Amino acid sequence: MFEPRLALASLSGEADAEWAKQGAEWAGAAFLGGVSLDEPTRAAARGIVADRDRSEFLPADPVAFVDRQLSALSGVDVRPGINVRSTTAAPVREVAAVAAEHDAIVEINAHCRQAELCAAGAGETLLRNPDRLVPLVEAAASAGADVSVKVRTEHAGVDLVDVAGRVEAAGADALHVDAMDSESVVADLAAATDCFLIANNGVRDEASVREYLDFGADAVSVGRPSDDPAVLERVADAVAASRRQKGQSAD
Ligand SMILES: Cc1cc2nc3c(=O)[nH]c(=O)nc-3n(C[C@H](O)[C@H](O)[C@H](O)COP(=O)(O)O)c2cc1C
Incomplete structure (x- = not known):
């Protein structure tokens, strides 16, 4: 999927x-966005900007925006991904076709918990309604893009292993799991699915990298400090060292 x-x-x-x-x-990869694709999720993003101290991407034409952003990464040594929110399959298919042209990963957002996005039927509410998540994954996969699904743990009433099986069957290639304070869920998912597993939340140093890789994650991701070179260098060194020790190094 990506290296490092x-x-x-x-x-x-x-x-x-x-x-x-x-x-x-x-x-080795960078998930741009999230970008809201359809009118319900765009209205939710406008509400988040208006009501809270949050910023959102709200370009006039989201698909053209994604195309421009991915084009700007042409020749850069990182695999792009694009994290998208939608309640409907058609715009996901459209953006996935653009992503496929750029060899980018489309990431379906079943993760965000802002009330506005949840009320629209997007983000983490999709975990409770896999019947609405599955068509989004199928739409992205049908356009020929590699597909990731971003999920979170600790959502009452959600069996994440079951959701993982459903999205894998629908064509997902990767699962990007925000483990919150339930890191061992990564081990449950690693045992249950062949998807490439990216573990997220609190990845900052050798201990947090080792914990996730020992639970069976194929990769880790960094969110909030992703603009901090010191954190990225420390985490990248820890990933390389841990994978070397396990005999999994690409070099
Ligand atoms: C300000 C902010 C905006 C975020 N926006 C998104 C988003 O649009 N889509 C998404 O999947 N996750 C989003 N996240 C979640 C992060 O990608 C990540 O999962 C979370 O911050 C935990 O990882 P960390 O501990 O490395 O920050 C956002 C997080 C923050 C703090």
Whole structure:
């Protein structure tokens, strides 16, 4: 999926091509976005900007925006991904076709927990409604892109292993799991799926990298400090050292 096995995780309103370029020295992948694709999720993003101290990407034409951002990464040594929010399959298919042209990963956001996005039926509510998540994954896969699904743990009433099986069957290639304070869920997912598993939340140093890789993650990702070279260098060194020790190094 990508090497080295460190990804930069989406930060709405911040994670653009410039951000990815700045982390490319250490990361093998960079998930731009999230970008809201359809009217319900765009209205939710407008509400988040209006009501809270949050920034969002709200370009006039989200698919053209993604195309421009991915084009700006052409020749940069990092695999791009694009994290998208949608309640409907058609715009996911459209953006996935653009992603496929750039060999980028489309990441379906079943993770965000802002009330506005949840009320629209997007983000983490998709974990409770896999019947609505599956068509989004199928739409992305049908356009020929590699597909990741971003999920989070600690969502009442959600069996993440079951969701993982459903999205894998629908064509997902990767699972990007925000483990919150339930790191061992990574081991449950690693045992249950053949998807490439990216572990996220609190990845900052050797101990946090080792914990996730020992639980069976294929890669780790860094979100909030993804603009901090000191953190990225420390995490990248820890990933390389841990994978060397396990005999998994690509070099
Ligand atoms: C300001 C902010 C915006 C975020 N926006 C998104 C988003 O649009 N899509 C997404 O999947 N995750 C989003 N996240 C979650 C991060 O990608 C990541 O999963 C989370 O911050 C935990 O990882 P960390 O401990 O390395 O920061 C956001 C997080 C923050 C703090």
